[in-house]
Amino acid sequence: MSVIDDKEQQAQGAFSPVGAFLDLLEKTGGAIMVFLSAVGRLATFAGRGIYHCFTPPFYPRLLLRQLIDIGYYSLPVVGMTTLFTGMVLALQSYTGFSRFSAEGAVATVVVLSMTRELAPVLAGLMVAGRIGASIAAELGTMRVTEQIDALTTLSTNPYKYLVAPRILAGTIMLPLLVLIGDVIGVFGGYLVGVYKLGFGPQNYLHKTWEYLTSEDVVSGLWKAAAFGFIVTLLGCYHGYNSKRGAQGVGAATTNAVVSASIIILICNYLLTQLFFAGK
Amino acid sequence: MAQDTSPAANANNPKLVLSGVYKSFGNNHVLRGVDISINKGKSLVVIGGSGTGKSVMIKCVLGLLSPDKGSIRVDGEETTQLSGKERDALMRKFGMLFQGGALFDSLTIWENVAFGLVQGKAMDRRQAKEIAIEKLRSVGLPERVANLFPAELSGGMQKRVGLARAVATNPEIIFFDEPTTGLDPIMADVINDLIIEASKKLGATTLSITHDMASARKIADDIAMIYKGEIIWQGKAADIDHSGNEYVEQFIRGSAEGPIRMEV
Ligand SMILES: Nc1ncnc2c1ncn2[C@@H]1O[C@H](COP(=O)(O)OP(=O)(O)OP(=O)(O)O)[C@@H](O)[C@H]1O
Ligand SMILES: [Mg+2]
Numbered sequence: 428m429s430v431i432d433d434k435e436q437q438a439q440g441a442f443s444p445v446g447a448f449l450d451l452l453e454k455t456g457g458a459i460m461v462f463l464s465a466v467g468r469l470a471t472f473a474g475r476g477i478y479h480c481f482t483p484p485f486y487p488r489l490l491l492r493q494l495i496d497i498g499y500y501s502l503p504v505v506g507m508t509t510l511f512t513g514m515v516l517a518l519q520s521y522t523g524f525s526r527f528s529a530e531g532a533v534a535t536v537v538v539l540s541m542t543r544e545l546a547p548v549l550a551g552l553m554v555a556g557r558i559g560a561s562i563a564a565e566l567g568t569m570r571v572t573e574q575i576d577a578l579t580t581l582s583t584n585p586y587k588y589l590v591a592p593r594i595l596a597g598t599i600m601l602p603l604l605v606l607i608g609d610v611i612g613v614f615g616g617y618l619v620g621v622y623k624l625g626f627g628p629q630n631y632l633h634k635t636w637e638y639l640t641s642e643d644v645v646s647g648l649w650k651a652a653a654f655g656f657i658v659t660l661l662g663c664y665h666g667y668n669s670k671r672g673a674q675g676v677g678a679a680t681t682n683a684v685v686s687a688s689i690i691i692l693i694c695n696y697l698l699t700q701l702f703f704a705g706k
Numbered sequence: 707m708a709q710d711t712s713p714a715a716n717a718n719n720p721k722l723v724l725s726g727v728y729k730s731f732g733n734n735h736v737l738r739g740v741d742i743s744i745n746k747g748k749s750l751v752v753i754g755g756s757g758t759g760k761s762v763m764i765k766c767v768l769g770l771l772s773p774d775k776g777s778i779r780v781d782g783e784e785t786t787q788l789s790g791k792e793r794d795a796l797m798r799k800f801g802m803l804f805q806g807g808a809l810f811d812s813l814t815i816w817e818n819v820a821f822g823l824v825q826g827k828a829m830d831r832r833q834a835k836e837i838a839i840e841k842l843r844s845v846g847l848p849e850r851v852a853n854l855f856p857a858e859l860s861g862g863m864q865k866r867v868g869l870a871r872a873v874a875t876n877p878e879i880i881f882f883d884e885p886t887t888g889l890d891p892i893m894a895d896v897i898n899d900l901i902i903e904a905s906k907k908l909g910a911t912t913l914s915i916t917h918d919m920a921s922a923r924k925i926a927d928d929i930a931m932i933y934k935g936e937i938i939w940q941g942k943a944a945d946i947d948h949s950g951n952e953y954v955e956q957f958i959r960g961s962a963e964g965p966i967r968m969e970v
Contacts, residue, residue, distance in 0.1 A: 438770055445740070476801065543892035565812075568811075572808060572811075573804050573806055573808035574805060574808050574809070574810055574811070576765070576768075576770045576804070577802070577804060577808040577809075578810075579768070579769070579793075580768060580797055580800060580801075580802040581768075581795065581797070581821050581822040581825060581826055581871075581875075582794045582795075582797040582798050582822065582825065583794075583821070583825045583826065584794060588825075613762075
């Protein structure tokens with residue numbers, strides 16, 4: 428800050444460059460260790476969560492409630508997102524393709540982009556905001572008010588009771604949401620194509636089907652399952668481990684959404700490469 | 707460590723024994739070798755200042771926190787290493803009233819009370835509801851609260867629901883973490899009676915934490931005082947007034963003068 432401080436720091440730096448370098452190494456090493464241990468904790472948590480999905484006792488009532496919460500109540504959000512994305516996609520690709528007289532490709536572009544990329548990624552991100560946040564807040568509150576401890580004392584495993592139904596529901600429901608989102612997105616493209624850009628309805632639908640393969644849709648659904656798992660897992664993880672009262676719950680909520688969004692985007696790239704490498 | 711003068715230590719069937727239990731959070735050394743022993747069917751009250759580790763001690767027994775060192779035996783069986791199914795099974799022996807209530811706020815009152823019966827003991831929901839309402843009545847709550855949610859009750863009412871939940875499964879060992887704080891004196895006495903009933907009629911072994919000396923005198927067979935993470939005195943409830951321990955004397959006088967200094 429002050430001039431004197433700066434000079435002092437400079438003096439120290441000049442005095443011992445090796446020391447400064449070692450210091451840097453130590454800090455980097457420390458950061459890497461922190462990162463790796465966080466990954467380790469998350470992996471352990473995920474392992475436990477998955478294990479408890481498949482070992483009794485099961486809680487069908489809780490699973491049903493989560494299925495409704497995560498699936499049914501996310502429909503409007505996912506529907507709106509994909510509808511307008513499909514519409515804008517038709518508009519944009521028309522503008523682009525008309526420059527080299529390839530307007531005919533609009534329908535194909537819409538359906539392929541929706542099924543392979545946009546529906547799963549956008550639905551994943553929207554659900555991260557909606558569900559990831561609410562799971563983290565709910566479990567976080569339960570943690571800081573000792574409700575999770577109370578579960579344990581009532582002979583109920585919190586992983587089974589809280590975590591398993593949520594990650595199961597997320598992994599099951601997101602593909603369904605995305606499938607519906609695919610249809611709505613294509614419909615959005617159709618609306619713009621037919622009513623604004625003047626394609627014939629038969630022609631547009633024909634073009635939509637012409638180059639679409641089942642692999643395009645299925646790969647999107649696999650992505651969706653992965654994203655559903657990621658969102659609910661991170662919501663549970665941050666909520667379950669939250670600390671320090673209301674502030675801690677707030678931090679858990681933010682972390683759940685941010686980390687889920689980033690991991691979704693990274694994972695999306697990796698999965699795309701996995702599915703379509705060499706094609 | 708103070709001499710363990712209680713007869714509990716010499717008896718042959720202690721239900722719960724803690725020996726040399728240590729627990730730290732970073733530099734905060736909360737428990738520094740706690741030794742406690744409770745005989746079957748007896749009621750031990752632990753007194754001690756705020757922040758001396760009373761709640762932490764109970765959580766160590768329940769496995770919610772794992773002690774750094776020491777042994778915790780229930781019915782002679784070491785429990786500190788248990789996990790998974792064995793831990794769940796052990797938990798069936800316990801009931802716990804949390805200091806803050808810890809009611810499940812997404813469940814109705816009766817579902818809270820019946821939780822251990824429905825989830826832990828796989829009881830039919832209708833039957834569990836009847837028992838829950840019965841237990842609610844015993845803590846002075848009318849049947850109409852059964853279908854409300856915890857957030858719709860007053861603090862004292864929530865405390866009583868927590869109490870009903872803790873005793874609902876007729877556990878063998880029950881922990882009450884400050885059962886009477888936040889209650890008016892009359893209701894506090896009702897709760898005292900309920901705790902006595904749980905231990906005398908149902909034969910449960912109880913460990914209660916309280917700051918309320920009236921309550922301690924009423925419900926305790928034995929009293930132990932915890933100070934700076936150690937049990938510094940344990941004896942018969944009747945002996946509390948002539949303990950010969952200046953810490954205990956200061957605590958029951960409730961005076962700021964004495965060897966215990968509050969860090970303000
Ligand atoms: N999960 C935790 N992480 C870190 N520190 C903790 C944790 N739980 C308790 N502590 C610390 O342990 C100490 C004892 O806490 P504890 O809740 O056992 O006090 P207490 O004796 O029950 O007090 P009170 O009578 O006020 O309830 C406190 O200093 C507290 O800060
Ligand atoms: Mg406490």
